[in-house]
Amino acid sequence: MRSEDDLKILIITTLISSYPGANTVGQARLQYSPGTYIIRVPDPVMFPDDFYIQSLKKGIDGIIVMSSGSDCPYEGAYARLSARISRVYGRMKELGIPTNRLKLTTVCTVCKAAFLKEIREMQQAVLSDAAAAAA
């Protein structure tokens, strides 16, 4: 039976909003699971569909894309990212990967509660999928 301790959640953050947001969580000393790995990018729109699929196949349990949402400073980037994630969901279904292992969300520089909520929800999603698969 898998536990929260075993999970590896990849959190993709943006330089301008969610990465500073993750720092804000740290500055407030709010605690969350160590099975979380934050990487920073100018914008997640740079990742091709395959990046998500391959990361999950390699052993990442869940991916949270914490974008800047409609506040993204790059013209058209959020719409493209959103469309891409929808396509990835389609491929995940074809490959039999539960789509709740990938989540596109918006987190800003001060979204402490949202940051923690997304992690909790992803952990629960991954663990419930694992339990269902084991059953």
Added chain:
Amino acid sequence: MSDINAVPRTDKAAADDVRVGVYVCHCGGNISDVVDTAAVADALSHHPDVAIARDYVFMCSDPGQSLIVDDIKAGKINRVVVAACSPSLHELTFRKALERAGLNPYLYEHVNIREQTSWVHKGDHERATRKAIRLTAAGVEKVARQDPLESIAVDVVPHVVVIGGGIAGMSAAVALAERGIGVTLIEASDRLGGRVAELPSVYPTEQTGEDLIRELRDHLFVEPLIEVRLRSRVTAMEGHVGKFRLLVTDADGASAEVRAGAIILATGFDHYRPADGELGYGTSPSVMTLPEFLGVLRDGSLANGELRIGQKTVKSIAFIHCVGSRQIEGVHAPQADGKVNDYCSRVCCTATLHAIREVQRRCPDIAIYDLHKDIRTYGRGHEDLYLQASRDGALFFRYPDEEPPVVADRSGAAVVTTKDVLTWGEELEIPADLVVLATGMQPRDISDLIAMRKLPVGADRFLQEVHPKLRPVEMAVNGVVLAGACQGPVDIGEACAAAQTAAAKAAILLSKPVIELDPFVAHVQEDLCDGCELCLAECEYQGALTMVEVQNDGGSVRRARVNPALCAGCGACAAVCPPRAINVAGWTLDQFDAMVDAIVAEDVESLARSERRARSFAPLAVTIGEASR
């Protein structure tokens, strides 16, 4: 001759010789009280690409930085990873240390094991340490695949174009001229001063808007460094930071080119115009907007203790707040784009109370009713207006968010019906000789300018800054800065503060003959590019990505090429390139793949020595120079 070039730097690292130095910071105990920093350094010492791994009490201290500098100078390492606090604090510190040691400053990766590890995993030292090892190993994988980068140098035209001749544009123009920078101020109407010039008086100085504007205008017209173009519009815009080219067309159709190193947008706002019948506007002669009422105050209708509107002497006025602002879906009709104006216009509460005070001072017998959702007199001293208005007899009623007042016309007189939250939902009928709607601010239609440079626009349709706190007047389009209400509702003081900030930003940008830009823009590896053009459709930034003919094996082939001064570095192009020929420098997909490998790896030893793909990024000076012509 090209106007954009790479800035040469010394780089001792050869592409096929990766020797990473890893430095793990204790941060006093901020990190080492939770993370076993010695264990992290020990684990990383087994990474095949790591030549040296050390831990130290304060890496940001002079002795800490000296560890890095000495190891580089001794030839032991040619890339550096520091695992410490957030990169926002010390990434630049360590890049400069690399530069001092003669190493390209971008052969550096900063790993955050404080804000995102030790501070958030206090109860689990073992797993926090394991996480720190994986994150640091991911940093090693990234830097091992990092190419030396060069800042992008752009020649500068020491001139600024300010678009919009309201108080923000005028203020920015004067501030720039005072710094010795030439300005072309472009105004669409036939006068300067914008909305402020229309105001009968402004708080707290009680000057007229025209007086306020006159101070700036007098300065502006005698300033030889400022050229004012009235009745003119920007009809075309191209170029990039340092060298924009704008076509300015006047009302007679005559056009002239203006060159500038930076652009300040000060295009202002429009007043919200209620729809016909909205709160009686347009259907009842007794209803007008606040800007229209201020016009009445200005034109002398209020005199000798009496306010006359047409043939009527006004004995009572009802002011209704939040008309066109703080709208709620399902309650208010959407705007043309299908959205409601859900933002607060911020200045209308103070402006309304200021108008009420003016009426109370000059016509104390007029009964005043103020209907609001809540009063937001947020500025310094603005609350005094509320207290004074209340003291002098204005009656305040608070209506529910979802149930705005209703205005009916009865025999030429208005009757306002509302619920008052403050009296537990009591329903009131207020007869009023005049109803004044405190209309909010809306973004001005500058869709032509937005389309010219693909300017970012927020969900509220105002122009959007890069970051509301950290870069509050800069746009993602390099060299374009914002001043005033084009960015969102602001009062006069805030507009002028933003204008001064925008002027300072532009002045800093133009303070040297050459601008050095961050190198984190798209690069094309020409030997991998197959000319499929998929990337072109993804790029929103005009001119940033083009196809060019290049010679290959005696023939001509098409290849993608980047103009780094126009590229915003978002990476949308990289995602669709099948052979991964295009990447954002410093953030390549190969690097991210390798980082994920490190995160999922069982242990550091299992990571293979990096097989760095032989890269052949075209030399920046050639690529950029040709693309810019």
